[in-house]
Amino acid sequence: MPELPEVETVKRVLAPQLAGQSILSVTVCQPQIIAYPDAALFSELLTGQTIQSLSRRGKFLTLHMESGDRVVIHLRMTGQLLVTPPDYPLEKHTHLVAELPGGMQIRYIDVRRFGRFWLLKADEADTVTGQDKLGIEPLDDALTGEFLCARLGYRSKPIKEMLHDQTIVAGIGNIYSDEILFEAGIYPGEKCADLDADGWNRLAASIKKIISWGIEVNQLTADEYLAGKGKEYRNMPDLNAYGREGQACARCGSAMEKLIIGGRSSCYCPKCQRKKP
DNA sequence: CTAGCTTCCTGATAGC
DNA sequence: TGCTATCAGGAAGCTA
Structure with missing residues (x-):
């Protein structure tokens, strides 16, 4: 489930491999x-x-062509974008292959087929991908406690659910929202309207810290990417909250608990992320 | 405008 | 062993 840090990794790994390459053919x-x-x-x-x-941008990846045309890609849940060497074995669920010079290929593999591609012409405004509705980047200086409070402070929804709203802050999914709320010491079911200024400031700082950390720990060479993480996003190291139901809290040792919020499983520490009375 | 629900899709896992 | 049920989840589409 690539979120912003994983998509950033894909971009960083593939950019040097793809820049200057011509596309000889495309098979969908x-x-x-x-x-x-x-x-x-x-x-x-x-x-x-x-x-x-x-x-x-957010969880969207864009390949810019010299013509000004661009290919916008969203990997959604299980999408994998690989640049493969000649004679690389064909994997199940390969949905798109683009031939590059020298036998190299761009391959799109996606078990659940939720991922999407768009092709926009140079003079074509982007109104079809949803990127025009994206909120700010987590590492943008504009992301502050004040910003979050202004956009969300009046909402009655749980904060965990609003962290997933791509029109507020772009790029956060279910794994990182659990990590961010753990870092901030905020109960995931807390109503936005119940957060105070200190809470919003801690949340803004935690978003930046966790997303930066995610990008940092996901730094990979092209070989490492091809061998593993390009195909396996669940292999996230050192998570403190996501998927740790029943395990000891890394901070206080209490048993982590699970809650369904907005249809998404949410793990948190009942002691470190205490619900407001 | 918001809330709440369903849909897409396959594979891993739990339960019988 | 083999079957069925459940869950995983990003985002769009739908109704109210």
């Missing part, structure tokens, strides 16, 4: 992964183009 094996325009047009328009650079 699973048409539904092409959200726009359609699989046939996607392949046709992309063939012959040269990749200039890669960028990331």
Whole structure:
């Protein structure tokens, strides 16, 4: 489940491999992964183009072509984007293959097929991917306790659920929201309206700390990426909260508890992340 | 505008 | 052993 740090890793690993490469052909094996325009047009328009650079916004990855066209990719739950050497074995659930010079390929593998690709022309405004509705980046200086309070302070929803709202802060998913709330010492079910200024400040600081940490620990070489994490996002090291139900809290030793919030499982320490009375 | 629910999709795991 | 049920979850789409 790639979240912002993992998508950043994908970008950093693939950017040097893809910059300057021309796309010789594109084969889409699973048409539904092409959200726009359609699989046939996607392949046709992309063939012959040269990749200039890669960028990331929230959990979206963009391949910028020299023509100004761009391919926007969202990996959703299980999407894997790999640059493979010649004769690399074909994996199950490979939905897109793009041929590069020298037998190299770009491959998109996605067990659950939730991931999506969009191809936008140079002069085409982005109104189809949802990127235009994204909130600020977690590491943006604009993300402060005041900002969060202004955008969320009046809401009655649990803070955990609002951390997943991509239109407020872009890039946080279920793993990092658990880690962020643990770091901040905030009960995940806390209503936004019940947080005070200190809580919002701790939350803003924790978002920056945890997302930065996530990017840091995910630094990989191209070989490491291909061998493991490019295909296995669940292999997150040193998590303090996510998935640790019943285990001892890293801070106080209490048994971690699980709660379903907004349909998402949430692990927290009942002592360190105490619910307000 | 918000809230709440369903849908997409497969594989891992639990229970019988 | 083999079957069924449940869960994992990002985001869009739907109704109210």
